[in-house]
Amino acid sequence: RKEVEQDPGPFNVPEGATVAFNCTYSNSASQSFFWYRQDCRKEPKLLMSVYSSGNEDGRFTAQLNRASQYISLLIRDSKLSDSATYLCVVNIGDSNYQLIWGAGTKLIIKP
């Protein structure tokens, strides 16, 4: 089993729709969780950190489920500019610097 797994997609979603992705992780001791966004041939950029209680930033909501070892990202009222690859990132156990990255979920928003 991979340390961090994501559905590669692509998810083809009409503009204005709501879309959600999950990401599963294997290390139950992981403490830090992030969603990054990566546009084609660009560097990853932080979208949001994921907190135990869940957190929201505008149209984006992140949730953590420790029991089932997954994190989720929900995007409401999707925009064309949301088209990108979304990378799930998890730290390794008690290491706060060494992050394991999922392969990403590709999202395509269609007009």
Next chain:
Amino acid sequence: DTGVSQDPRHKITKRGQNVTFRCDPISEHNRLYWYRQTLGQGPEFLTYFQNEAQLEKSRLLSDRFSAERPKGSFSTLEIQRTEQGDSAMYLCASSLADWLAVQYFGAGTRLSVL
């Protein structure tokens, strides 16, 4: 521009040659990371510095790969005797030393080994 900068942006080399990439982190960040990313995959952690100390290098891909950060500021990643399988995007990131420190990435160096 006060972000992470990497140089060069693109490097084309012949198999067997040595290449060196440079990364200048955000000035107040004391942590610096190197990653490799191939098409369709997420970044793969290679090594990490806190100031000038290289605290983790077990994930460097082979002994042909080495990294330095001599003065705790910029860092270099060297690949000796390049192979075609080394072709990838090499990303540098930096962060503060906080527990939940966010890593900020440079634009990367794209290496093509012919």
